[in-house]
Amino acid sequence: xxxxxxxxxxxxxxxxxxxxxxxxxxxxxxxxxxxxxxxxxxxxxxxxxxxxxxxxxxxxxxxxxxxxxxxxxxxxxxxxxxxxxxxxxxxxxxxxxxxxxxxxxxxxxxxxxxxxxxxxxxxxxxxxxxxxxxxxxxxxxxxxxxxxxxxxxxxxxxxxxxxxxxxxxxxxxxxxxxxxxxxxxxxxxxxxxxxxxxxxxxxxxxxxxxxxxxxxxxxxxxxxxxxxxxxxxxxxxxxxxxxxxxxxxxxxxxxxxxxxxxxxxxxxxxxxxxxxxxxxxxxxxxxxxxxxxxxxxxxxxxxxxxxxxxxxxxxxxxxxxxxxxxxxxxxxxxxxxxxxxxxxxxxxxxxxxxxxxxxxxxxxxxxxxxxxxxxxxxxxxxxxxxxxxxxxxxxxxxxxxxxxxxxxxxxxxxxxxxxxxxxxxxxxxxxxxxxxxxxxxxxxxxxxxxxxxxxxxxxxxxxxxxxxxxxxxxxxxxxxxxxxxxxxxxxxxxxxxxxxxxxxxxxxxxxxxxxxxxxxxxxxxxxxxxxxxxxxxxxxxxxxxxxxxxxxxxxxxxxxxxxxxxxxxxxxxxxxxxxxxxxxxxxxxxxxxxxxxxxxxxxxxxxxxxxxxxxxxxxxxxxxxxxxxxxxxxxxxxxxxxxxxxxxxxxxxxxxxxxxxxxxxxx
Amino acid sequence: xxxxxxxxxxxxxxxxxxxxxxxxxxxxxxxxxxxxxxxxxxxxxxxxxxxxxxxxxxxxxxxxxxxxxxxxxxxxxxxxxxxxxxxxxxxxxxxxxxxxxxxxxxxxxxxxxxxxxxxxxxxxxxxxxxxxxxxxxxxxxxxxxxxxxxxxxxxxxxxxxxxxxxxxxxxxxxxxxxxxxxxxxxxxxxxxxxxxxxxxxxxxxxxxxxxxxxxxxxxxxxxxxxxxxxxxxxxxxxxxxxxxxxxxxxxxxxxxxxxxxxxxxxxxxxxxxxxxxxxxxxxxxxxxxxxxxxxxxxxxxxxxxxxxxxxxxxxx
Numbered sequence: 001x002x003x004x005x006x007x008x009x010x011x012x013x014x015x016x017x018x019x020x021x022x023x024x025x026x027x028x029x030x031x032x033x034x035x036x037x038x039x040x041x042x043x044x045x046x047x048x049x050x051x052x053x054x055x056x057x058x059x060x061x062x063x064x065x066x067x068x069x070x071x072x073x074x075x076x077x078x079x080x081x082x083x084x085x086x087x088x089x090x091x092x093x094x095x096x097x098x099x100x101x102x103x104x105x106x107x108x109x110x111x112x113x114x115x116x117x118x119x120x121x122x123x124x125x126x127x128x129x130x131x132x133x134x135x136x137x138x139x140x141x142x143x144x145x146x147x148x149x150x151x152x153x154x155x156x157x158x159x160x161x162x163x164x165x166x167x168x169x170x171x172x173x174x175x176x177x178x179x180x181x182x183x184x185x186x187x188x189x190x191x192x193x194x195x196x197x198x199x200x201x202x203x204x205x206x207x208x209x210x211x212x213x214x215x216x217x218x219x220x221x222x223x224x225x226x227x228x229x230x231x232x233x234x235x236x237x238x239x240x241x242x243x244x245x246x247x248x249x250x251x252x253x254x255x256x257x258x259x260x261x262x263x264x265x266x267x268x269x270x271x272x273x274x275x276x277x278x279x280x281x282x283x284x285x286x287x288x289x290x291x292x293x294x295x296x297x298x299x300x301x302x303x304x305x306x307x308x309x310x311x312x313x314x315x316x317x318x319x320x321x322x323x324x325x326x327x328x329x330x331x332x333x334x335x336x337x338x339x340x341x342x343x344x345x346x347x348x349x350x351x352x353x354x355x356x357x358x359x360x361x362x363x364x365x366x367x368x369x370x371x372x373x374x375x376x377x378x379x380x381x382x383x384x385x386x387x388x389x390x391x392x393x394x395x396x397x398x399x400x401x402x403x404x405x406x407x408x409x410x411x412x413x414x415x416x417x418x419x420x421x422x423x424x425x426x427x428x429x430x431x432x433x434x435x436x437x438x439x440x441x442x443x444x445x446x447x448x449x450x451x452x453x454x455x456x457x458x459x460x461x462x463x464x465x466x467x468x469x470x471x472x473x474x475x476x477x478x479x480x481x482x483x484x485x486x487x488x489x490x491x492x493x494x495x496x497x498x499x500x501x502x503x504x505x506x507x508x509x510x511x512x513x514x515x516x517x518x519x520x521x522x523x524x525x526x527x528x529x530x531x532x533x534x535x536x537x538x539x540x541x542x543x544x545x546x547x548x549x550x551x552x553x554x555x556x557x558x559x560x561x562x563x564x565x566x567x568x569x570x571x572x573x574x575x576x577x578x579x580x581x582x583x584x585x586x587x588x589x590x591x592x593x594x595x596x597x598x599x600x601x602x603x604x605x606x607x608x609x610x611x612x613x614x615x616x617x618x619x620x621x622x623x624x625x626x627x628x629x630x631x632x633x634x635x636x637x638x639x640x641x642x643x644x645x646x647x648x649x650x651x652x653x654x655x656x657x658x659x660x661x662x663x664x665x666x667x
Numbered sequence: 668x669x670x671x672x673x674x675x676x677x678x679x680x681x682x683x684x685x686x687x688x689x690x691x692x693x694x695x696x697x698x699x700x701x702x703x704x705x706x707x708x709x710x711x712x713x714x715x716x717x718x719x720x721x722x723x724x725x726x727x728x729x730x731x732x733x734x735x736x737x738x739x740x741x742x743x744x745x746x747x748x749x750x751x752x753x754x755x756x757x758x759x760x761x762x763x764x765x766x767x768x769x770x771x772x773x774x775x776x777x778x779x780x781x782x783x784x785x786x787x788x789x790x791x792x793x794x795x796x797x798x799x800x801x802x803x804x805x806x807x808x809x810x811x812x813x814x815x816x817x818x819x820x821x822x823x824x825x826x827x828x829x830x831x832x833x834x835x836x837x838x839x840x841x842x843x844x845x846x847x848x849x850x851x852x853x854x855x856x857x858x859x860x861x862x863x864x865x866x867x868x869x870x871x872x873x874x875x876x877x878x879x880x881x882x883x884x885x886x887x888x889x890x891x892x893x894x895x896x897x898x899x900x901x902x903x904x905x906x907x908x909x910x911x912x913x914x915x916x917x918x919x920x921x922x923x924x925x926x927x928x929x930x931x932x933x934x935x936x937x938x939x940x941x942x943x944x945x946x947x948x949x950x951x952x953x954x955x956x957x958x959x960x961x962x963x964x965x966x967x968x969x970x971x972x973x974x975x976x977x978x979x980x981x982x983x
Contacts, residue, residue, distance in 0.1 A: 378789060380731045391733075398779055401765070401772040410768050413812075417819055420979055429979045435816060436972050439809035446775060446808075447801045450782050454797060459789030460729050522763065530824040537764035538747065538773070545743035553888055557720060566727035567884055568790040580786070580794030588802040592961045 007057040008065055008080040011088060011133060014050045018043060018126040025118030032107055035114040040103035041475070043122055044096040050129065051092030054085040059503045064135055076142075077135035077197050082507040083268070084132045086344060086500075087260045091132065093486065094252050094351045095125055101359045101479030102245035104472070105366065111158040117243075124150035124249065131257055137186040137196040140261075144182065148175040151254060154246040155238050167241035171234040178224030178231070182261075185217035189269060201269045211270050215277050218265045219284070226258035226314045229288040230621050236295075239307035240371060244362020247303060251310045252355035256347050259317055266325065267509045275329020279427070282322025286434055289315030289441040294596055296448045297589040298617045300373050300582040302361045305452055306354065309397065312441060313350045316412065317343050319438060323415050326431070328509060330422045335415060337511040338525055341501045342411035348497070349404045349490060353396045356483040357452075360390035363472040363480070364456060368465070373451075373582035378461040382469040387457040389480040394453040396487045398446035402535035402542075404491035407523075409442050410533055414525060444589075451585045460576040492535050495523045583615060590617065598623060668760045672920065675756035675927055682934075683749035687902035688712035688895065690938055697946035712898060719891035727788045727884050737784035738885065738892040744777040745899040754906040755930040757828035758920035766825040767815040770907070771808060774859075777896070778804050785881035796880025799957060803865065803877065806964035807855045813971035814848040814855070817978050818911050821845070827910060835914035843981060847974030849912050853948070854967035856908065858960070860901045863949040865960055877957075905941050913937060 021043050025035045057063075062081035070076040080088075102121065106114045127150060131143035152175070156168035190196055191204030206214065224231040239247045262281075266273060292311030299305035320343030327336035361371075363386040370376055380387040396403040416438065419431035461467060472480065490497060495518070506512040518524040524532045553559070568574050590597060598618040604611030643654075692709040699706035708714075726734065751762045751770055765773065782797035782804075819825045821842060822833035858865040861878035870876065882893050910917075916933035918926035955963055 378729070380733065380787075395776075395779065398775070399772065400776040400779060401769050406769075406772050410772075413768055413816075414825070417816065417825065420820065429976070432816070432820070432975055432979060433972065436809060436813055436968075436975070439812040440805070440968075443775070443805040443808040446779055447805045450779055450786075450797065450801050454783055454786035454794070458731065458733070458783060458786040459794065530826050530829055531766050532763050532826065533766060533769050534764035537761070538769065541747045541750065541761060541764070542740070542743040545746045546739045549739050549742055549892065553720075557888055558723075560723040562723055562725045563728050564725050566729060566788050566790050567725075567886075568788075568792060569883060571791075574790060576789065578791040579789050580791075580798055585794070585798050588798065588961065591958070592965075 006063060007053055007060070008063045008078060008133070010053045011050060011080060011129070012078065014046050014053070015126045015129040015133075017046050018122045018129070021046070022119040022122030022126070025115040025122075027115070029113045029115030032114050035118040036103050036106050037475075039118050039122075040099045040106075043125070044099035044103070047092040047094075047096035047099060047125070049092070051089045051096070054080075054088035054092060055500070058082055058085045058089070058500055062507070071138065074136070074138050074196065076139040077199075078130075078133040078139070079135035079198070080133060082504045083260065083263060086504045087132045087256060087347075088129060090256060090348055090351050091125070091128055091253050094355050094483070095249065097352075097479045097482035097486070098245050098248045098252070098355055098359065099479070100482060101248075101362070101476050104475035104479070105243070105245055105362060111160065112153070117154070117157060120150050120153045121246070121249075124154060124254075128253060128257055132260060135198045137190075137198070137201075141179070141183065141186070144179060147254065147257070148172070148179065151246070151250055155242040155250075157243050157246070158241070164241040167234075167237040171238040174224050174231060174234045178221040181217045181221035181224070185214050185221060185265070188214040188217065189265075198269055202271065205271065208272065208274060211272060212274060212277065214270060215266060216280070218262060219281065222258040222262045223284065223318075226255050226262075226318070227288075227311045228284050228314060228318060229291045229311065230625055232288065232292070232311045233619065233621065233626065235311055236299075236304045236307040236619075239310075239358075240301055240303040244303075244358050244365060247306075248355040248358035248362070251306070251358060252351040255310060255314055256351060259314075259321070259343075259347055262318075262321060263508065266321075267328070273325055273328050275326050275422075275424070278322045278325030278327075278329060280322070281318050281325060282431075282434060285315045285318030285320075285322055286437045287315070288312070289319060290437055291315070291596070293441050293444040293448060294589060294593050295617075295619065297444060297451065298583075298586040298597065300586075301371050302364070302373055302376075302452065302456060303358070303371055305373075305448065306357055306361065309445065309448060310350075310354055312445060313346065313354070316409075316438065316441065317346050317350070319434065320346060320412055320415070323412075323419065323431075323434075324509075326419070326422060326427070327415075328511065330424070332418075332421065333511045334514055334526060335418050335421075336509065337502065337505045337513045338411065339415040340505040340508070340511065341498055341513065341525070342408055342415055344501050344504060345411060345490075345494075345497065346408035349396065349408050349487075352483050352486040352490065353393050353405060356393035356480060356487065357390060357397065359476070359480055359483070360386055360393065361456075363476055364469075367469045367472070370463070373455045375463045376456045376461075376466065377459045377463075377576065377579065378457070378466065379469055380457040382461075382466065383457075383471045385471050385477050386480065389477075389484045390457065391453060392484040392487050394449045396491065398449040399442045400446070401533075402491055402539040404487050404494075407491060407494045407533075407535065409438070411525060412438060414531055447589070451582065455580075455582050455585060459579045462576050462579070492539060494533070494535060495520060498523065498525070596620065669758070669920070671924060671927070672758040672760050674924075675758050675918065676750060676760055678927070679752075679754055679756070679759065680746060680750050682755065682931075683899060683902055683906075684746065684895075686938070687898040688716060690902050690905065690942060691898045693939065693942040694901075694946050697943050698950060701946055701950040712894075716891045716895055719886075719894070720888055722887040724887035724889060726886075727790075730788050730884070734784050734787040734884075735889065737780045737787075738889040738896070740780045741777045742892045742896045742899075744773050744780075745896045745903065748773050748777075748903050749899060749906070751827065752903055752906045753828045753831045753910050753914075753917055755934055756918035756927050757832050758918070759828055762826065762828050767819065767827045767830065768812065768825055770827065771812050771815065774811075774900070774903075775804065775808055777900070781881055781893075785884075788884045790884065792880045792883050796877055796883075799877040799960075800881060803858050803960060803964065806961060806968055807858045810851050810964065810968040810971045811855050811859075813968065813975055814852045814911070817844050817848045817971070817974045820975070820978055827907075831910040831914040831917055832919060834911070835917060842978070844974045844978035845912060847970050847977055851967045851970035851974065852908055852911065854963065854970070856904045857948070858964055858967070860897070860904060862945065864952045864955045865963065867954050902938075905938060908941070909934075909937050
């Protein structure tokens with residue numbers, strides 16, 4: 001055992017505290033005051049503490065320990081290194097904001113009582129933390145499954161509704177398909193030693209084919225959790241079903257644990273990375289990014305829209321991962337470090353931005369009871385706090401300088417710019433083409449975000465009931481502000497963040513960015529390439545021009561303002577239904593990318609007395625992939641159904657025969 | 668940061684602010700000549716801005732504070748963009764803060780603010796314009812990024828002044844890749860600045876308009892700022908084009924004040940030629956239906972990607 005105050009010990013203690021907080025919620029499960037107003041804020045403090053401990057340990061040597069709990073011959077191993085520390089920081093900082101928001105969010109009502117939610121929520125947090133520390137396959141899988149189950153129960157908090165139960169089941173199913181792949185992958189990775197500690201796997205020295213098999217299994221397993229296309233179908237179902245803080249946690253943090261796992265296995269455990277793995281990850285990532293954002297543009301449910309946007313961002317992250325692997329295989333160390341930094345930066349950005357946006361939708365949902373974009377609008381007047389804080393997230397997600405989404409996009413494009421130096425014929429030409437897709441996805445993300453913010457918060461309210469909408473409460477505002485401040489800080493001070501991220505890449509794969517001699521406000525990732533970016537200067541320059549313009553207008557201009565009805569080319573009978581709807585705003589995308597969608601249209605004929613127009617946009621992959629797969633499973637199950645006779649004697653016979661066969665095999 | 672650099676920087680910003688409406692006036696004059704109309708005064712854009720600055724602002728009752736903030740942000744983004752594009756000299760202190768990718772991002776910031784402001788009042792035209800503007804943007808932006816990517820690959824940096832310097836000092840070796848990207852860039856310029864064939868700056872015909880639809884609710888000083896920003900945007904695009912495809916005559920850090928002075932008439936000549944060329948293109952082409960605009964922009968994107976491929980294949 002390490003001394004109690006070592007960083008690893010402190011992290012474990014905080015995780016234990018989270019578990020304790022969860023169980024305290026059971027004392028009075030129906031009390032909002034205990035669970036919401038007391039336990040959740042304490043949980044947020046734990047998150048901050050975890051982030052601080054992990055951040056201070058970012059550059060230190062790895063520290064490992066063996067816990068006394070676990071299986072008889074397989075105690076649990078834990079290890080804290082730079083990669084774990086980075087993701088612990090992400091978990092701690094993001095969950096602090098989400099917990100504060102959740103403190104004000106969960107109320108009494110239908111579904112799971114607050115105290116039980118408190119337990120599930122904090123177990124979810126603790127299992128994610130433990131997952132990041134796990135140093136053997138057994139602990140890893142225990143944490144992984146606890147995480148999946150805790151989040152399943154959180155998703156189905158409103159379990160009275162059949163749709164939500166179905167969404168939860170889909171999530172659980174795909175999570176377990178992924179888990180099976182991971183189990184198999186660990187089986188391959190132990191390399192015949194039957195030692196399941198990560199240390200043994202590091203030294204296993206697999207032959208190339210086995211390593212490749214392990215990588216593909218891992219990519220499938222973690223990809224299912226992360227939502228890579230085509231394993232993405234659970235995201236757009238589970239996110240609208242879950243309460244908003246849970247969506248925020250799942251999208252902001254849980255998806256990143258899958259990224260962590262992929263990084264851990266690929267760069268740390270597998271050793272000999274082959275460059276073509278990168279192409280696989282890159283292709284999947286680019287396709288997911290593009291697929292996700294195109295679907296996000298045509299959604300009419302605000303949480304589904306964000307879910308598809310998460311698929312896009314995961315795609316961008318895996319694109320970065322693919323680049324890093326290709327560069328690693330080609331021995332281009334500084335470019336590999338650049339790609340790694342870009343992908344880690346994007347993880348952090350996405351955690352903040354997507355949590356902020358999901359919580360923003362939560363506040364809207366709470367105050368209006370409406371998830372459908374077609375029934376919202378004009379909320380900036382009624383909910384200014386939520387609107388302006390969400391605007392920061394929206395601008396960040398759209399990848400606009402000087403906010404944080406732009407920084408990781410910039411880093412990724414910088415990495416792409418040198419992809420043609422990879423010393424492999426043909427690949428050196430294909431790789432830069434990826435930059436075109438990344439650029440297209442980023443520009444489409446801006447489209448999606450304009451739709452998201454414009455339809456919810458701007459314009460006129462589309463329903464009369466929206467006039468009663470109220471702004472978020474104090475705790476919710478603090479939670480939102482915390483995340484928005486994170487977006488601003490990550491956007492304006494990228495050089496400082498990268499100083500920390502360099503350490504992660506350095507410890508993970510030995511790839512370091514060359515030390516920069518630039519001043520503190522300037523980001524120069526590769527000194528010999530002369531590319532630089534300073535968000536702070538850019539921000540101050542825009543601010544200066546804006547202030548000067550305002551002052552000049554004040555000085556030279558009378559400043560008279562009249563308020564009148566909207567002009568709209570002189571059309572007097574303007575009403576809220578004449579604004580663009582969510583369907584209308586997505587129409588160009590539906591039109592341009594028609595082959596992607598399964599579109600069902602119901603058009604009125606000229607003779608209809610009560611014309612009705614309906615259009616539903618579905619995912620083609622359901623029909624191409626999932627429905628045939630489902631019916632195949634059904635057929636196989638039917639074929640084996642005769643085994644199920646329902647008589648206990650028959651089942652005992654099965655057991656007996658199995659035993660005999662096993663004995664025959666062993667002896 | 669030498670005094671000369673600061674001088675270049677200030678001169679560029681002031682020149683952009685002052686000359687942008689004139690450039691617009693010049694294009695309008697050329698167009699009128701080519702179309703056998705009586706040409707309006709070249710100073711008309713200035714008078715329009717001055718007139719607008721004197722009017723009372725009328726703001727819709729359903730507008731939020733965002734509506735009044737947006738013109739300043741759009742204007743600010745365009746001025747800062749003008750400050751980082753090497754139009755006269757390459758020794759620009761601000762351009763270390765933002766490279767060519769950040770420049771594209773800055774233009775996107777302006778676009779997003781403008782679209783959101785258009786949706787703010789909640790009129791049919793505003794949201795229609797915002798939707799169309801974003802449709803143009805999501806295809807034009809990656810195309811522009813690819814254009815810049817090719818230029819960056821040739822000169823191994825994304826810093827715009829360095830790209831311009833590098834391309835200017837090449838012994839006029841012809842880059843086939845740049846020919847493709849020049850076509851792509853011209854198409855993007857037409858689309859992004861609401862010119863024919865994508866949009867018509869001269870009409871308010873609701874079925875076709877994009878840019879004007881977004882500005883319908885603006886009046887007085889806010890409209891003036893938006894119009895000025897639009898003029899600056901056109902000027903900025905022209906200067907990006909010069910920096911990439913005609914980078915001759917820029918003063919550099921070592922060439923001294925005389926070169927900076929000499930770069931002023933050179934820029935004027937380039938602008939005059941570019942304005943004339945733009946007027947010819949606009950006169951010769953017909954306005955596209957809005958449904959056809961994505962095809963036009965997809966072609967621009969493909970030209971840019973083709974340029975990239977050509978560069979990678981030929982190494983030139």
